[in-house]
Amino acid sequence: MAALARLFKTQFPFLLRRSLSTTTTTATVSEIQPQRQRPNSSILFPLTDDPKGSRNFQWVFLGCPGVGKGTYAGRLSSLLGVPHIATGDLVREELSSSGPLSHQLEEIVNQGKLVSDEIIFNLLSKRLEAGESKGESGFILDGFPRTIRQSEILDEATEIDLVINLKLREDVLIEKCLGRRICSECGKSFNLASINAKAENGYPEITMAPLLPPPQCSSKLITRADDTEPVVRERLRIYKEQSEPVEDYYRKQGKLMEFDLPGGIPESWPKLLEALNLDDYGDKRSAAA
Numbered sequence: 001m002a003a004l005a006r007l008f009k010t011q012f013p014f015l016l017r018r019s020l021s022t023t024t025t026t027a028t029v030s031e032i033q034p035q036r037q038r039p040n041s042s043i044l045f046p047l048t049d050d051p052k053g054s055r056n057f058q059w060v061f062l063g064c065p066g067v068g069k070g071t072y073a074g075r076l077s078s079l080l081g082v083p084h085i086a087t088g089d090l091v092r093e094e095l096s097s098s099g100p101l102s103h104q105l106e107e108i109v110n111q112g113k114l115v116s117d118e119i120i121f122n123l124l125s126k127r128l129e130a131g132e133s134k135g136e137s138g139f140i141l142d143g144f145p146r147t148i149r150q151s152e153i154l155d156e157a158t159e160i161d162l163v164i165n166l167k168l169r170e171d172v173l174i175e176k177c178l179g180r181r182i183c184s185e186c187g188k189s190f191n192l193a194s195i196n197a198k199a200e201n202g203y204p205e206i207t208m209a210p211l212l213p214p215p216q217c218s219s220k221l222i223t224r225a226d227d228t229e230p231v232v233r234e235r236l237r238i239y240k241e242q243s244e245p246v247e248d249y250y251r252k253q254g255k256l257m258e259f260d261l262p263g264g265i266p267e268s269w270p271k272l273l274e275a276l277n278l279d280d281y282g283d284k285r286s287a288a289a
Contacts, residue, residue, distance in 0.1 A: 056138025057082050058158060060145070060250075062243065063166035065235045066177035071265065072166065072272060073142040079278065083136045087143035090123040091115055109226050114238055120144060148245050163250040164276075165258045169203045170236060177232045179210070180224060183217040190221065195264075208264035 057080055061069040070086050077084035095105050101119060108115055124144060131139075145151040154160065168176075172195055179193025195208040213221060226235070250256040259275055261268045273279040 056080075057140070058138055058161050059140045060160055060163045061140060061142045061166065062146075062163060062247065062250075064168070064170075064173055064239050064243075066173050066180070066232070067166045067168045068176075068261065068265075068268075069142045069166060072164075072269070073140045075269065076276075076278075077140050080138075080140075082138035082140055083131055084140045084142060085124070085127055085131075085144075087115075087120055087124060087141075090127055091119075094123060111231070111234075114146070114235075114242070117147070117150060120150075145246060146239075147242055148249055151246055151249050160250075160255060162257060163255050164272075165247055165256055166261060167258060168261045169197065169206065172197050172206055172208070173236065174229065174232055176208070177227050178229060180227050181213070181221040182224065183213060184220045184222045186217060186220075188213075188217065190217070204262070206261075206263055209266075211265075 059076075059082075061073045063069045070084075070088065073084050073086065091105055091109065094101050095109065096102075101122070105115065105119065145154050175193050175195050175197075176191060179191045181190045181192055182188070183190070189211075190213045191211040193208070194210045195206065197203075197206045199205040226232075247256060247258075257275065259272060262271055270279065
């Protein structure tokens with residue numbers, strides 16, 4: 001993983017203080033494809049600030065809660081061989097533990113509030129240290145940064161190559177969130193919502209098939225405590241308020257790629273690969289699909 005020694009400032013003394021390894025152990029951008037410019041765009045996808053390919057991808061995923069950041073970041077993680085680090089997963093892992101932050105986090109999440117920088121930095125630092133011990137290289141961040149302050153701290157520590165902003169109309173987002181289920185036994189996520197949103201107000205028609213569980217999980221499905229309509233709407237309101245400055249921050253750097261999801265995974269995944277110039281990436285594409 002690329003050097004992040006200065007990711008967390010001195011006002012957070014409990015956070016990372018060690019440099020993380022910059023040794024690449026998997027394919028780099030230059031090994032996958034030469035850079036190509038998308039039509040009508042000044043951004044080259046994929047991006048790297050290191051022409052020698054001495055480190056791996058360092059990407060960020062932005063997008064509203066429930067848009068599918070984890071799904072697509074996870075698939076790209078498998079495709080590119082870089083770790084997917086999702087702050088939402090880190091929060092849920094802490095919630096399910098008996099750690100010192102679990103009770104505080106439970107109250108915050110159930111009210112639809114965003115977790116403080118201090119807590120996120122704490123959880124993220126532990127994850128980065130664990131990755132360092134395993135020799136990880138590069139990252140796809142999901143859920144971080146979400147504020148200008150976090151973006152600036154990250155920029156002080158390392159170079160972000162590309163920021164992918166997933167977008168989906170709000171009515172579909174809400175329906176997706178309310179349809180989410182988790183198997184209490186295996187931990188896998190599913191979605192019971194069958195979405196057929198008509199074209200309106202300039203938005204195209206969107207169809208998304210449900211992601212149904214296998215028979216062995218059907219009777220063990222649970223709903224996340226924060227997946228209620230009032231909480232979902234509040235999360236979306238707060239996210240929009242905080243995300244627009246972050247999007248503009250990376251847009252001004254020429255690193256923001258905005259991607260409107262055209263539908264579910266079967267429709268969106270090939271389009272996303274095409275936008276990233278990874279649509280011809282051989283057998284690994286089918287392996288991640």
